[in-house]
Amino acid sequence: MNRFGVNRRTILSGSAALAAMASLPRGAQAQAATRLRTYWWGAKERADRTNKVDEMYMAAHPGVTITGETLGWGDYWTRMATQAAGRNLADLIQMDFGYIFDYARRRALLPLDQFVGKEIDLSGFTQQSIDGCKVDGKIYGVSLGLNSTALIYDRETFEQFGIPIPEWPMNWDELGERAAALTKAANRPGYWGMTDNGGSGPGFECWLAERGKFMYTQDGKFGANAEDMADWFGFWAKLRAQGSCVPPEVQSLDKLDIDTNGLTQGKAALTFSNSNQHVGFQALNKRKLDIAMYPAGSSKTKSGQYLKPSQMWSIAATSKAPEAAARLLSYFVADIEAGKILGVERGIPASKPVRDAIEPSLDTISRRGLNYIAFISDKVRDLPPPPPRGAGEVLALMVRTNEIIGFGKKSVTEAARDFMRECDSIITRG
Secondary structure, eight states: OOTTSBOHHHHHHHHHHHHHHHTSOHHHHHHHOEEEEEEEEOOHHHHHHHHHHHHHHHHHOTTEEEEEEEEOHHHHHHHHHHHHHTTOOOSEEEEOHHHHHHHHHTTOBOOOGGGBTTTBOOTTSOHHHHHTTEETTEEOOEESOEEOEEEEEEHHHHHHTTOOOOOSSOBHHHHHHHHHHHHHHHOOTTOBSBOOOTTOHHHHHHHHHTTTOOSBOTTSOBOOOHHHHHHHHHHHHHHHHTTSBOOHHHHTTOOSSTTTSTTTTTSBSEEEEEGGGHHHHHHHOSSOEEEEOOOBOTTSOOOOOBOEEOSEEEEBTTOSOHHHHHHHHHHHHHOHHHHHHHTTTTSBOSSHHHHHHHGGGOOHHHHHHHHHHHHHTTTSBOOOOOOOTTHHHHHHHHHHHHHHHHTTSSOHHHHHHHHHHHHHHHHHHO
16 A cells, blocks of 8 residues: 555556556447546455455456555545545445445435446345435445444453453453453563453443433434443543553554554454454454454343444445446445455345355354354344434544543543533534
């Protein structure tokens, strides 16, 4: 990847397509030439799979050139906001449930309904999978897979030191106790039981749901109060104090991607992520990893998790080739050969024909993700109300607030109060 975040391998494959197109008659070149940009977040494992699908598509469509751009999650949305402001978004954009409402309502994305049944094949999708990508009744994305939040942990290390693995049902306090026990048992400088999840929106969302609240209400307001925020941030302050999780100077190095995560960096035995990312984490970790559900409430009977449309493909409203972008989108989500390449790294395929076709060939790690989704399906809640404009800023604010507390710059109570004040301002401002 170059310093602008552009994946060199994809550009080279685009050059190969241009060479192939040069052999076409001049009239066919003019008619067929289409340049598409794609933009997604993820680690090397995802880039390799995405590039291969791009190459397959270009080989079958000599007039199409695809240039891919990829960044880690921590930088992805900042770059995207800049591109959107400059009306320079890629044609095909990987979108998340937490952001799609904001971008769709800002008219940065194109409604896809006009392409369904023509350029885009959703015949293998359930209505629920389609509806999960709608904003205000229109389709603005198509799911590349289904996933949920998950604990990803070093099973070998837990077993090595005789610490109970994080199995459902388990509450948050028990997870903290097990992590502290692992830190102590490992007795290794610079190594802790788990990463610090205090700045995580998805983690807080699961925890808050156990209090009967959503992170956002139906009318777009923040669903927690100062007491909730103080309890959440205070819980993680307690875990840092007892040695359950990494200290702030270590957590601050995490750029919210697999590569810089404390688990991958050998700093922690457990981290908080999404079920589909088990594949990417395992690719970068030598020890055997496993996945488990997030902790439950004190009663151990409720889960704050939900099944979410995983990384979606959306089309930019500024795309100069929307029909061509729609055909490429369809190839990613509905073509069986493409599905075999993508596997479950972005989540369980939403298309049943693709899902059925790839299941027999899944390796042990990929099958674990498939089984995880099956296991949690009757334990999770429905999709929460959609996040309002500014939700991305709120997620960044959570990270900053947790760091401020961790570094001792503010008390938990003061930081929680300031968080609520700034959060309300962000959402009001939209």
